[in-house]
Amino acid sequence: MATMAQPVETSRTRHRPAARSGGGGGSEDRVKSILYWLSAFLTLVVFLVPLLWFVMRSLQPGTVIAAPPDPSTFFDLSFDNFRGLRAQGDMFRAVGNSLIVALGTALLTTVLATMAGYGFGRFKFRGSGILFGLILLTLMIPFQAILTPLFIQLNEMRLTDSLLGLVLFYSTVNLAFGTFVMRTAFMSVPDGLEEAARLDGSGTIGTFFHVLFPLVMPGMATTALFAFLAAWTEFLGALVFITRQDLFTLPVALVNLQQGTYGQLDFGLLAAGSVTAMIPCVILFIALQRYYVAGLTAGSLKG
Amino acid sequence: MTLSDTTATTAARTRAATESGIPGRRRNRIFGDEGTLTHPSSHGFLLVLPAAIFVCVFVLAPLVFALYISLTNWPLIGSYKFIGLDNYATIGEDPAFWQAVGYTLTYTAIVTLPILGLGYLMAVVVRANRPGSTLIRTLFFLPYVIGLSTLSFLMVLEAQPNSGAVNLLLKSLGITDGTTAWLVDGPLATGLICALIIWAVSGSTMVLLLSGMQAIPREVYESAEVDGSSWISREWHITIPMLRRPIAMSLILSVIGSFLAFSQFFIMTGGGPGRATTPIVLYIYQRAFVQLQVGAATAASVILIIVVAAISAVQFWLLREED
Numbered sequence: 001m002a003t004m005a006q007p008v009e010t011s012r013t014r015h016r017p018a019a020r021s022g023g024g025g026g027s028e029d030r031v032k033s034i035l036y037w038l039s040a041f042l043t044l045v046v047f048l049v050p051l052l053w054f055v056m057r058s059l060q061p062g063t064v065i066a067a068p069p070d071p072s073t074f075f076d077l078s079f080d081n082f083r084g085l086r087a088q089g090d091m092f093r094a095v096g097n098s099l100i101v102a103l104g105t106a107l108l109t110t111v112l113a114t115m116a117g118y119g120f121g122r123f124k125f126r127g128s129g130i131l132f133g134l135i136l137l138t139l140m141i142p143f144q145a146i147l148t149p150l151f152i153q154l155n156e157m158r159l160t161d162s163l164l165g166l167v168l169f170y171s172t173v174n175l176a177f178g179t180f181v182m183r184t185a186f187m188s189v190p191d192g193l194e195e196a197a198r199l200d201g202s203g204t205i206g207t208f209f210h211v212l213f214p215l216v217m218p219g220m221a222t223t224a225l226f227a228f229l230a231a232w233t234e235f236l237g238a239l240v241f242i243t244r245q246d247l248f249t250l251p252v253a254l255v256n257l258q259q260g261t262y263g264q265l266d267f268g269l270l271a272a273g274s275v276t277a278m279i280p281c282v283i284l285f286i287a288l289q290r291y292y293v294a295g296l297t298a299g300s301l302k303g
Numbered sequence: 304m305t306l307s308d309t310t311a312t313t314a315a316r317t318r319a320a321t322e323s324g325i326p327g328r329r330r331n332r333i334f335g336d337e338g339t340l341t342h343p344s345s346h347g348f349l350l351v352l353p354a355a356i357f358v359c360v361f362v363l364a365p366l367v368f369a370l371y372i373s374l375t376n377w378p379l380i381g382s383y384k385f386i387g388l389d390n391y392a393t394i395g396e397d398p399a400f401w402q403a404v405g406y407t408l409t410y411t412a413i414v415t416l417p418i419l420g421l422g423y424l425m426a427v428v429v430r431a432n433r434p435g436s437t438l439i440r441t442l443f444f445l446p447y448v449i450g451l452s453t454l455s456f457l458m459v460l461e462a463q464p465n466s467g468a469v470n471l472l473l474k475s476l477g478i479t480d481g482t483t484a485w486l487v488d489g490p491l492a493t494g495l496i497c498a499l500i501i502w503a504v505s506g507s508t509m510v511l512l513l514s515g516m517q518a519i520p521r522e523v524y525e526s527a528e529v530d531g532s533s534w535i536s537r538e539w540h541i542t543i544p545m546l547r548r549p550i551a552m553s554l555i556l557s558v559i560g561s562f563l564a565f566s567q568f569f570i571m572t573g574g575g576p577g578r579a580t581t582p583i584v585l586y587i588y589q590r591a592f593v594q595l596q597v598g599a600a601t602a603a604s605v606i607l608i609i610v611v612a613a614i615s616a617v618q619f620w621l622l623r624e625e626d
Contacts, residue, residue, distance in 0.1 A: 028534060036428065039439075040435055043428075043443065044442070047445065065466065066463070067466055069466070115351070115353060116354035119346070119347040119349070120347075120351055123342050123343075123347025123348075124335070124342070124344060125344035125347040126334055126344065126348075127335070131355050132351075134358060134359075135354060135358050137362075138362045139615065140616065140619075141362055142559070143362075144565060144584045145608040146608070147604065148591045148597050148600050148604055149366075149371075149601060149604075151591075152372070152377070153364065168357070169361060172358060172360075172361040172362060175354055175357060175358060204346045204350075233450025235451075236565050236569075251452040251566075255570055258459060270456060274453055277449075277450075277452075277453040281450065282445060282448070285444075285445065
């Protein structure tokens, strides 16, 4: 597999603790330092402050959000909006639906991708190249462009207005990436390890659970994480394939809230709902960061 | 040939196969002879089968189906009939279609280079692994993780005249009087949405470029320094050429993503006022699910598929080139 640049791996580059690309001499270093800390400060302002602001909005009553800022009421923070969210049956159910769909997608995608990655990565069989190419082909065909036939098809299969249908659809969309990641993971397992297990008599399944699973687990975590995040924030598919109010996922419920389906728009509820959509992504990402970045770099090193 | 001849031939072939010099090779008529005793080729096939089935059912079948539908006058419910290329003529004559195409291209043109540029700068800031780099990298990437739909809802609140953060900020900086209604004016809404996208998506470009940047060995820079070149010149002559492939890939992914933009427009402006902020996917959505003209909408989809597939093909071809 080719890498993007051909790194010249001398011992010097490998052992240097803080490899600074584009390094320079004395005064240039100082200028760079200043620029770095300036950038760091700007980053906090431009990237952290807005997110904190969004969270604060969700703690302001709806009337305060909708009104010009008044210092006396601006910091009247409370969890009322979230209590309102809990009480508002439709919104609360939507959060639950999103959770079910996202977890289901993560699970199904991981299972399918791991199986496929195993098959492509450690077995040889007729047509494996074609089938792998087929799965990668889906990366070239975005679902937005096959929305209408997909809708009719899912309708015929009774998978519209169904959380299961959504899970099946989302899993397929995430399958190409997941399969690619898992195949890479399986291919990097040293042959010797697998052979040892085989010689001990375990079959295909046994070898996976005893030997391969711990080694490809990071790949599985990456796949699951990507699938969860994609399903949690997905909008167009959920909008089109589900029309029953009690099955709405969170983004669709929010747009209905915004458009007044649930009555007069309460900005506070919208803020709380949006922050509820935001927080799991942030927490999951920060906790599993290395898997996410590993997944993206693996994807970019298309071999 | 007699029966005994066929048997003899088969026996001879089997002998030849097992004597092919590869130990433990197991023959399999259906799944191929490459399997071994420990790795039966049938197992490999069965493992990938579920994924392949999903892809066939949910991607390939609709793709073929789309071509068929685009040649009919399929309404969402009810009977339909074959009408040939009429749909393509209809959308070709529909000014709304061309307006959507134009808007999509304009939007793409506005955001593509800033996303690349900002992503590049982000990568430059964090690549040296100074203290706090990981935190900064996380912050750069967080908006992308949060997702465009959620960010769009949050921005609806902040784009409100008189009460939203955008206007508050502009008012306090003295740039405007804080009453701008961003979301009901075409150019203003477009500008705001573009700013939001650039802010949210650049982090993904950063990640694509970062590993490439960190793979460039110090020696290359050091020898350039010795020759007395400035930092800018080093960046231009060393880093960028070596990042050709990640840059190409992030450009293509960014362009495709922009072509397929939907959520932020649906949520923040609904495509309005009128059709002023309607990209092509929103046009397809409205044709199919609001105007109930699935045939025509699918014709537009087919055109979109062809364009995106062509761009993706270019990407795959470009990435093959240096193998």
